[in-house]
Amino acid sequence: MQINQVMVIGAGQMGAGIAQVFAQAGLRVKLNDLNAEVLQNGLEGIKKRLAKAVDKEKMTEQEKQQVLGNLEATTELRAASDCDLIIEAVVEKMEVKTKVFQSLDAIAPAHAILASNTSSLPITEIAAVTNRPSQVIGMHFMNPVPVMKLVEIIRALQTTDETYEVIKQMTEKLNKTPVEVNDFPGFVSNRILMPMINEAIYTVYEGVSSVEDVDTVMKLGMNHPMGPLTLADFIGLDTCLSIMEVLHDGFGDSKYRPCPLLRQYVKAGWLGRKSGRGFYSYE
Ligand code: CAA
Ligand code: NAD
Numbered sequence: 399m400q401i402n403q404v405m406v407i408g409a410g411q412m413g414a415g416i417a418q419v420f421a422q423a424g425l426r427v428k429l430n431d432l433n434a435e436v437l438q439n440g441l442e443g444i445k446k447r448l449a450k451a452v453d454k455e456k457m458t459e460q461e462k463q464q465v466l467g468n469l470e471a472t473t474e475l476r477a478a479s480d481c482d483l484i485i486e487a488v489v490e491k492m493e494v495k496t497k498v499f500q501s502l503d504a505i506a507p508a509h510a511i512l513a514s515n516t517s518s519l520p521i522t523e524i525a526a527v528t529n530r531p532s533q534v535i536g537m538h539f540m541n542p543v544p545v546m547k548l549v550e551i552i553r554a555l556q557t558t559d560e561t562y563e564v565i566k567q568m569t570e571k572l573n574k575t576p577v578e579v580n581d582f583p584g585f586v587s588n589r590i591l592m593p594m595i596n597e598a599i600y601t602v603y604e605g606v607s608s609v610e611d612v613d614t615v616m617k618l619g620m621n622h623p624m625g626p627l628t629l630a631d632f633i634g635l636d637t638c639l640s641i642m643e644v645l646h647d648g649f650g651d652s653k654y655r656p657c658p659l660l661r662q663y664v665k666a667g668w669l670g671r672k673s674g675r676g677f678y679s680y681e
Contacts (some may be wrong), residue, residue, distance in 0.1 A: 399482070399509065399511075399559060399560075399564050400482070400483040401425065401483045401564070401568060402425065402426060402482055402487070403425070403426050403427075403428070403480055403481045403482055403483075403512075404420045404425050404426065404427045404428070404429070404481060404482070404483045404484070404529060405429075405430060405431065405477065405478050405483075405484045405485070406420070406427060406428070406429050406483040406484075406485050406487060406488035407430050407475070407484065407485070407486045407487060407488055407498055407502070407541075407614040408430070408486065408488035408489070408503055409429050409430065409431035409433075409436050409437045409439075409440030409441075409471075410430060410431075410436060410440070410487065410488075410489075410672070411508075411541060411542075411672065412487040412515055412539060412541060412543060413429065413440060413488075413515075413635075414429065414439075414440035414441070414443050414444055415486055415539065415541070415542055415544055416428040416485055416515065416539055417440070417444065417469060418447065418448075418449065418465075418542050418543070418544055419513070419543055419544055419572050419574075420468075420508025420540075420572065421466075422465050422544075423471045423571050423572050423573070424468065425468065425592065426468050426470070427469050427470070428470045428471075428472050428477050428478075428481065428520065429441065429467055429469060429470070429471050429472070429477075430471075430472050430473065430474070430477065431473065431671075432473065433473075434473055437473060438471070439470050439474075440469055440471075441469070441652040444466075444469065444584070445466065447544060448462045448465055448466065449462070450462050460624075462634060464640075465582075471652050472623065475498075475501055475505060475535045476501070476505055478502055478505045478506045478509070478510075479505050479506065480507065481506060481507070481510055482507075482509065482510055482511070482566065483511050483513065483564075484502055484506055484511070484512050484513065485513045485514070485515055485537055486498050486499065486502070486514045486515060486516075487515040488511070489636075489640075490516065490517055490518070490519065490636070490637050490640035490641065492519050492523070492524075495514060495516065495519060495524055496523075496524060496527045497681040498529050499512060499524055499527055499534070500513075500527050500528065502528075503527075503528040503529055503530060505513065508530070509533075509537065511533045511534075511561055511564060511565065512528065512530070512532070512533060512534050512535075513534070513536065513537040513565065514535075514536050514537070515536075515537060515538055515539055516536060516592060516670065517538065517584075517587050517637060517640075517641050518584045518585065518592075518640070518641040518644040518645065518648075518668070519637045519644060520554075520583070520648075521534065521535065521536040521552045521553070521557070521580055521581050522554040522556065522581050524554070525554040525555075525557070526556070527558045531554065531556035531557075532556050532558040532561060533557075533558075534554055534556065534557065534561075535551065535552065535554065535557050535562065535565050536550065536551065536552025536553075536554070536579075536581070536585070537549060537551060537552075537563050537565055537569070538550035538551075538552060538587065539574075539585070540584060541632065543631060546574075547574055547575050548574065548575055548577060548587070549569045549572075549574045549575070549576050549577070550576075550577055550579050550585050550586060551565055551566060551569065551576050551577065551578050551579065552579050552580070552581055552585055552589055553578065553579075553580060553581060553595070554581050562578070563577050566578075567622050581586035582648070583644050583645050583647075583648030583649060584641060584644060584645050584648070585621045588641050588645070589645065590671045592641045592642055592645065593642075593645070593654065594626055594639060594654070595627075595629065595630045595633075595638055596623075596638075596642055596654075596656060596657050596660065598616070598626035598627055598630070599627070599630070599659050599660050600657045600659075602617055602659065602677075603657050603658065603659040609627050609677045612625060612626065612627055613625020613626065613627050613628050624671040624680050625679040628677070628678065630660075630670065630676065630677060631670030631671050631676035631677050631678055631680075632671055633670070634669050634670050634671075634672055635660060635663050635664050635668065635669050635670045635676050636669050638660060639660050639661060639664045642654060642655075642656035642660070663676065663677075
Protein backbone atom coordinates (compact mmCIF):
# COMPACT_ATOMS: atom_id res chain seq x y z
CA MET A 399 0.00 0.00 0.00
CA GLN A 400 1.31 3.43 -1.00
CA ILE A 401 1.06 6.21 1.60
CA ASN A 402 1.13 9.71 0.14
CA GLN A 403 -1.22 11.85 2.20
CA VAL A 404 -1.02 11.73 6.00
CA MET A 405 -3.11 13.51 8.65
CA VAL A 406 -2.24 14.12 12.30
CA ILE A 407 -5.08 14.79 14.75
CA GLY A 408 -4.06 16.96 17.71
CA ALA A 409 -1.37 19.64 17.30
CA GLY A 410 0.00 19.65 20.86
CA GLN A 411 3.60 18.82 21.62
CA MET A 412 3.39 15.31 20.13
CA GLY A 413 1.14 16.02 17.12
CA ALA A 414 3.25 18.92 15.86
CA GLY A 415 6.44 16.84 16.17
CA ILE A 416 4.84 13.89 14.36
CA ALA A 417 3.66 16.16 11.52
CA GLN A 418 7.19 17.59 11.24
CA VAL A 419 8.92 14.21 10.84
CA PHE A 420 6.44 13.04 8.19
CA ALA A 421 6.86 16.32 6.25
CA GLN A 422 10.65 15.97 6.50
CA ALA A 423 10.36 12.45 5.03
CA GLY A 424 8.68 13.99 1.97
CA LEU A 425 5.06 13.08 2.73
CA ARG A 426 2.18 15.54 2.49
CA VAL A 427 0.73 16.14 5.96
CA LYS A 428 -2.44 17.78 7.23
CA LEU A 429 -2.20 18.88 10.86
CA ASN A 430 -5.50 19.16 12.72
CA ASP A 431 -6.61 20.48 16.10
CA LEU A 432 -9.96 21.61 17.49
CA ASN A 433 -8.21 24.70 18.81
CA ALA A 434 -7.02 27.12 16.08
CA GLU A 435 -4.56 28.81 18.44
CA VAL A 436 -2.89 25.49 19.36
CA LEU A 437 -2.73 24.67 15.65
CA GLN A 438 -0.98 27.97 14.92
CA ASN A 439 1.45 27.45 17.83
CA GLY A 440 2.19 23.94 16.55
CA LEU A 441 3.08 25.30 13.10
CA GLU A 442 5.18 28.12 14.58
CA GLY A 443 7.12 25.56 16.63
CA ILE A 444 7.86 23.52 13.48
CA LYS A 445 9.02 26.68 11.64
CA LYS A 446 11.33 27.62 14.53
CA ARG A 447 12.89 24.15 14.70
CA LEU A 448 13.48 24.08 10.93
CA ALA A 449 14.99 27.60 11.01
CA LYS A 450 17.37 26.41 13.76
CA ALA A 451 18.36 23.43 11.60
CA VAL A 452 19.13 25.84 8.71
CA ASP A 453 21.20 28.05 11.05
CA LYS A 454 23.17 24.98 12.14
CA GLU A 455 23.64 24.01 8.46
CA LYS A 456 21.81 20.71 9.02
CA MET A 457 19.32 21.69 6.31
CA THR A 458 19.29 24.19 3.42
CA GLU A 459 16.77 27.04 3.15
CA GLN A 460 15.35 25.31 0.06
CA GLU A 461 14.86 22.03 1.98
CA LYS A 462 13.14 23.96 4.78
CA GLN A 463 10.72 25.52 2.26
CA GLN A 464 10.02 22.06 0.79
CA VAL A 465 9.18 20.67 4.25
CA LEU A 466 6.91 23.63 5.00
CA GLY A 467 5.28 23.17 1.57
CA ASN A 468 4.34 19.60 2.61
CA LEU A 469 2.38 20.90 5.62
CA GLU A 470 -1.19 22.11 5.76
CA ALA A 471 -3.13 23.20 8.87
CA THR A 472 -6.84 22.50 9.25
CA THR A 473 -9.44 22.57 12.01
CA GLU A 474 -11.75 20.39 9.87
CA LEU A 475 -11.78 16.63 10.55
CA ARG A 476 -13.48 16.24 7.12
CA ALA A 477 -10.05 16.89 5.59
CA ALA A 478 -9.32 13.21 6.40
CA SER A 479 -11.42 12.18 3.38
CA ASP A 480 -8.39 11.83 1.05
CA CYS A 481 -5.81 10.53 3.56
CA ASP A 482 -4.00 7.18 3.45
CA LEU A 483 -2.75 7.24 7.05
CA ILE A 484 -4.20 9.15 9.99
CA ILE A 485 -2.39 9.39 13.32
CA GLU A 486 -4.33 10.48 16.37
CA ALA A 487 -2.42 12.44 19.04
CA VAL A 488 -5.21 14.01 21.14
CA VAL A 489 -5.41 13.95 24.95
CA GLU A 490 -4.84 10.64 26.78
CA LYS A 491 -8.54 9.97 27.49
CA MET A 492 -10.29 6.89 26.11
CA GLU A 493 -13.64 8.67 25.66
CA VAL A 494 -12.03 11.43 23.55
CA LYS A 495 -9.99 8.99 21.46
CA THR A 496 -12.93 6.65 20.71
CA LYS A 497 -15.04 9.61 19.51
CA VAL A 498 -12.20 10.74 17.22
CA PHE A 499 -11.78 7.20 15.83
CA GLN A 500 -15.53 6.80 15.20
CA SER A 501 -15.58 10.11 13.31
CA LEU A 502 -12.44 9.27 11.34
CA ASP A 503 -13.82 5.84 10.46
CA ALA A 504 -16.83 7.52 8.87
CA ILE A 505 -14.76 10.12 6.96
CA ALA A 506 -11.54 8.37 5.87
CA PRO A 507 -11.28 6.29 2.66
CA ALA A 508 -11.84 2.53 3.09
CA HIS A 509 -8.15 1.72 2.52
CA ALA A 510 -6.85 4.20 5.14
CA ILE A 511 -4.96 3.04 8.24
CA LEU A 512 -5.94 4.67 11.54
CA ALA A 513 -3.09 4.86 14.08
CA SER A 514 -3.02 6.11 17.66
CA ASN A 515 -0.06 7.72 19.41
CA THR A 516 -1.57 6.77 22.78
CA SER A 517 0.96 6.28 25.59
CA SER A 518 -0.91 3.49 27.31
CA LEU A 519 -4.55 2.97 26.28
CA PRO A 520 -5.67 -0.37 24.77
CA ILE A 521 -5.46 -0.28 20.97
CA THR A 522 -7.77 -3.33 20.86
CA GLU A 523 -10.56 -1.27 22.48
CA ILE A 524 -9.96 1.69 20.15
CA ALA A 525 -9.98 -0.64 17.11
CA ALA A 526 -13.29 -2.19 18.25
CA VAL A 527 -15.22 1.10 17.93
CA THR A 528 -14.43 1.27 14.20
CA ASN A 529 -15.66 -0.75 11.23
CA ARG A 530 -12.04 -1.39 10.16
CA PRO A 531 -10.41 -2.91 13.26
CA SER A 532 -7.83 -4.79 11.15
CA GLN A 533 -6.51 -1.39 9.95
CA VAL A 534 -6.09 0.12 13.43
CA ILE A 535 -2.69 0.13 15.14
CA GLY A 536 -0.62 1.94 17.79
CA MET A 537 2.23 4.12 16.54
CA HIS A 538 3.82 5.42 19.73
CA PHE A 539 6.37 8.17 19.14
CA MET A 540 8.64 9.46 21.93
CA ASN A 541 8.96 13.08 23.04
CA PRO A 542 10.61 15.18 21.53
CA VAL A 543 9.55 13.44 18.32
CA PRO A 544 12.10 15.03 15.94
CA VAL A 545 14.95 13.84 18.18
CA MET A 546 13.94 10.46 19.62
CA LYS A 547 14.64 7.39 17.46
CA LEU A 548 12.10 4.92 18.88
CA VAL A 549 8.58 4.18 17.70
CA GLU A 550 6.70 1.45 19.58
CA ILE A 551 4.31 -0.27 17.19
CA ILE A 552 1.42 -1.79 19.06
CA ARG A 553 -0.65 -4.50 17.48
CA ALA A 554 -4.28 -4.70 18.56
CA LEU A 555 -5.74 -8.21 18.66
CA GLN A 556 -7.46 -7.35 15.38
CA THR A 557 -4.47 -5.74 13.55
CA THR A 558 -3.46 -7.66 10.40
CA ASP A 559 0.13 -8.45 9.36
CA GLU A 560 -0.40 -6.24 6.31
CA THR A 561 -1.26 -3.18 8.44
CA TYR A 562 1.71 -3.90 10.70
CA GLU A 563 4.13 -4.15 7.74
CA VAL A 564 2.94 -0.84 6.23
CA ILE A 565 3.49 0.96 9.55
CA LYS A 566 6.84 -0.73 10.18
CA GLN A 567 8.10 0.34 6.74
CA MET A 568 6.73 3.86 7.22
CA THR A 569 8.55 4.13 10.57
CA GLU A 570 11.82 3.18 8.86
CA LYS A 571 11.15 5.78 6.14
CA LEU A 572 10.95 8.36 8.95
CA ASN A 573 14.48 7.24 9.93
CA LYS A 574 13.19 5.81 13.21
CA THR A 575 13.54 2.38 14.79
CA PRO A 576 10.32 0.36 15.17
CA VAL A 577 9.83 -2.08 18.05
CA GLU A 578 6.86 -4.45 17.89
CA VAL A 579 4.85 -4.65 21.10
CA ASN A 580 1.68 -6.48 22.07
CA ASP A 581 -1.32 -4.63 23.45
CA PHE A 582 -0.85 -4.55 27.24
CA PRO A 583 -1.32 -1.52 29.54
CA GLY A 584 1.52 1.00 29.11
CA PHE A 585 3.06 -1.23 26.39
CA VAL A 586 6.81 -1.56 27.20
CA SER A 587 7.95 2.08 27.40
CA ASN A 588 5.49 3.43 29.95
CA ARG A 589 5.14 0.20 31.93
CA ILE A 590 8.79 0.74 32.86
CA LEU A 591 9.23 4.53 32.71
CA MET A 592 6.08 5.74 34.44
CA PRO A 593 6.39 3.73 37.71
CA MET A 594 9.88 5.24 38.03
CA ILE A 595 8.49 8.76 37.61
CA ASN A 596 5.64 7.96 40.05
CA GLU A 597 8.17 6.65 42.60
CA ALA A 598 10.24 9.82 42.19
CA ILE A 599 7.10 11.82 43.04
CA TYR A 600 6.55 9.59 46.13
CA THR A 601 10.09 10.34 47.35
CA VAL A 602 9.25 14.06 47.30
CA TYR A 603 5.74 13.47 48.79
CA GLU A 604 7.22 11.45 51.68
CA GLY A 605 9.88 14.10 52.35
CA VAL A 606 12.79 11.81 51.48
CA SER A 607 14.37 14.51 49.33
CA SER A 608 13.69 17.70 47.35
CA VAL A 609 12.59 17.90 43.73
CA GLU A 610 16.01 19.18 42.65
CA ASP A 611 17.91 16.53 44.62
CA VAL A 612 15.82 13.63 43.31
CA ASP A 613 16.58 14.83 39.78
CA THR A 614 20.28 15.22 40.57
CA VAL A 615 20.48 11.66 41.92
CA MET A 616 19.04 10.23 38.73
CA LYS A 617 20.99 12.54 36.39
CA LEU A 618 24.42 12.23 37.95
CA GLY A 619 23.95 8.82 39.57
CA MET A 620 22.28 6.99 36.69
CA ASN A 621 23.30 9.18 33.73
CA HIS A 622 19.71 9.96 32.75
CA PRO A 623 19.60 12.99 30.39
CA MET A 624 16.79 14.52 32.49
CA GLY A 625 15.82 13.86 36.11
CA PRO A 626 12.44 12.08 36.48
CA LEU A 627 10.63 15.19 37.75
CA THR A 628 11.98 17.36 34.92
CA LEU A 629 10.90 14.59 32.56
CA ALA A 630 7.43 14.42 34.16
CA ASP A 631 7.03 18.19 33.60
CA PHE A 632 8.25 17.72 30.02
CA ILE A 633 5.76 14.90 29.28
CA GLY A 634 2.85 16.69 31.03
CA LEU A 635 1.59 15.74 34.50
CA ASP A 636 -1.94 15.13 33.17
CA THR A 637 -0.51 12.60 30.73
CA CYS A 638 1.60 10.98 33.50
CA LEU A 639 -1.48 10.64 35.73
CA SER A 640 -3.60 9.18 32.91
CA ILE A 641 -0.88 6.59 32.19
CA MET A 642 -0.60 5.59 35.89
CA GLU A 643 -4.40 5.20 36.02
CA VAL A 644 -4.33 2.95 32.95
CA LEU A 645 -1.59 0.79 34.58
CA HIS A 646 -3.46 0.69 37.91
CA ASP A 647 -6.82 -0.22 36.35
CA GLY A 648 -5.34 -2.48 33.67
CA PHE A 649 -3.27 -4.69 35.98
CA GLY A 650 -5.36 -4.27 39.16
CA ASP A 651 -2.10 -4.12 41.11
CA SER A 652 -1.60 -1.56 43.90
CA LYS A 653 2.04 -1.13 42.94
CA TYR A 654 0.82 1.17 40.17
CA ARG A 655 -1.25 3.49 42.45
CA PRO A 656 -0.70 7.11 41.34
CA CYS A 657 1.00 9.29 43.97
CA PRO A 658 -1.54 11.63 45.68
CA LEU A 659 0.82 14.56 45.01
CA LEU A 660 0.59 13.89 41.26
CA ARG A 661 -3.22 13.92 41.50
CA GLN A 662 -3.13 17.15 43.47
CA TYR A 663 -0.87 18.92 40.97
CA VAL A 664 -3.13 17.92 38.09
CA LYS A 665 -6.21 19.14 40.01
CA ALA A 666 -4.42 22.49 40.54
CA GLY A 667 -3.81 22.76 36.78
CA TRP A 668 -0.04 22.45 37.36
CA LEU A 669 0.57 20.29 34.30
CA GLY A 670 4.29 20.96 33.82
CA ARG A 671 5.97 22.89 31.02
CA LYS A 672 2.83 23.25 28.93
CA SER A 673 0.94 25.12 31.71
CA GLY A 674 3.98 27.10 32.99
CA ARG A 675 4.17 25.25 36.31
CA GLY A 676 4.70 21.69 37.51
CA PHE A 677 7.49 20.47 39.77
CA TYR A 678 9.40 23.47 38.39
CA SER A 679 8.27 26.91 37.28
CA TYR A 680 8.52 27.89 33.58
CA GLU A 681 7.16 31.44 33.81
N1 CAA B 1 11.65 19.52 20.33
C1 CAA B 1 12.45 19.29 19.25
N2 CAA B 1 13.78 19.21 19.34
C2 CAA B 1 14.33 19.40 20.54
C3 CAA B 1 13.59 19.66 21.70
C4 CAA B 1 12.18 19.73 21.56
N3 CAA B 1 11.37 19.93 22.60
N4 CAA B 1 14.43 19.81 22.75
C5 CAA B 1 15.67 19.65 22.28
N5 CAA B 1 15.62 19.39 20.95
C6 CAA B 1 16.75 19.13 20.06
C7 CAA B 1 17.67 20.32 19.96
O1 CAA B 1 17.26 21.21 18.94
C8 CAA B 1 18.99 19.65 19.60
O2 CAA B 1 18.99 19.32 18.22
P1 CAA B 1 20.33 19.44 17.34
O3 CAA B 1 21.31 18.49 17.97
O4 CAA B 1 19.88 19.00 15.97
O5 CAA B 1 20.74 20.85 17.43
C9 CAA B 1 18.95 18.33 20.36
O6 CAA B 1 17.56 18.09 20.64
C10 CAA B 1 19.71 18.37 21.68
O7 CAA B 1 19.19 19.47 22.40
P2 CAA B 1 19.97 20.29 23.51
O8 CAA B 1 21.44 20.22 23.21
O9 CAA B 1 19.34 21.63 23.66
O10 CAA B 1 19.62 19.56 24.86
P3 CAA B 1 20.01 18.16 25.44
O11 CAA B 1 21.29 17.64 24.93
O12 CAA B 1 19.83 18.36 26.88
O13 CAA B 1 18.87 17.18 24.90
C11 CAA B 1 16.77 16.12 25.09
C12 CAA B 1 17.52 17.45 25.05
C13 CAA B 1 16.99 15.35 23.77
C14 CAA B 1 15.29 16.43 25.22
C15 CAA B 1 17.34 15.27 26.29
O14 CAA B 1 17.25 16.03 27.47
C16 CAA B 1 16.61 13.96 26.49
O15 CAA B 1 16.87 12.99 25.79
N6 CAA B 1 15.68 13.93 27.48
C17 CAA B 1 14.91 12.73 27.78
C18 CAA B 1 13.79 12.61 26.79
C19 CAA B 1 12.97 11.40 27.03
O16 CAA B 1 13.19 10.58 27.92
N7 CAA B 1 11.92 11.25 26.20
C20 CAA B 1 10.95 10.20 26.35
C21 CAA B 1 9.81 10.73 27.16
S1 CAA B 1 8.61 9.48 27.46
C22 CAA B 1 7.71 9.41 26.05
O17 CAA B 1 7.88 10.16 25.12
C23 CAA B 1 6.63 8.37 26.00
C24 CAA B 1 5.34 8.73 26.63
O18 CAA B 1 4.35 8.15 26.18
C25 CAA B 1 5.18 9.62 27.78
P1 NAD C 1 -1.15 17.95 24.44
O1 NAD C 1 -2.04 18.27 25.57
O2 NAD C 1 0.10 18.75 24.21
O3 NAD C 1 -1.98 18.00 23.05
C1 NAD C 1 -3.22 17.39 22.86
C2 NAD C 1 -3.95 18.18 21.78
O4 NAD C 1 -5.13 17.49 21.37
C3 NAD C 1 -4.42 19.58 22.27
O5 NAD C 1 -3.82 20.54 21.44
C4 NAD C 1 -5.94 19.55 22.09
O6 NAD C 1 -6.46 20.79 21.65
C5 NAD C 1 -6.10 18.47 21.02
N1 NAD C 1 -7.41 17.84 20.97
C6 NAD C 1 -8.15 17.38 22.02
N2 NAD C 1 -9.29 16.81 21.54
C7 NAD C 1 -9.23 16.90 20.17
C8 NAD C 1 -10.08 16.47 19.12
N3 NAD C 1 -11.24 15.85 19.38
N4 NAD C 1 -9.71 16.72 17.83
C9 NAD C 1 -8.56 17.37 17.55
N5 NAD C 1 -7.71 17.79 18.52
C10 NAD C 1 -8.04 17.55 19.81
O7 NAD C 1 -0.80 16.41 24.59
P2 NAD C 1 0.47 15.60 24.01
O8 NAD C 1 1.51 15.58 25.06
O9 NAD C 1 0.76 16.05 22.64
O10 NAD C 1 -0.15 14.12 23.99
C11 NAD C 1 -0.99 13.68 22.94
C12 NAD C 1 -1.05 12.17 22.93
O11 NAD C 1 0.29 11.65 22.76
C13 NAD C 1 -1.58 11.53 24.22
O12 NAD C 1 -2.28 10.36 23.90
C14 NAD C 1 -0.29 11.19 24.98
O13 NAD C 1 -0.47 10.17 25.90
C15 NAD C 1 0.60 10.77 23.82
N6 NAD C 1 2.03 10.87 24.09
C16 NAD C 1 2.52 11.90 24.84
C17 NAD C 1 3.88 11.99 25.07
C18 NAD C 1 4.46 13.11 25.87
O14 NAD C 1 5.62 13.03 26.28
N7 NAD C 1 3.73 14.18 26.11
C19 NAD C 1 4.74 11.03 24.51
C20 NAD C 1 4.21 9.99 23.72
C21 NAD C 1 2.84 9.93 23.53
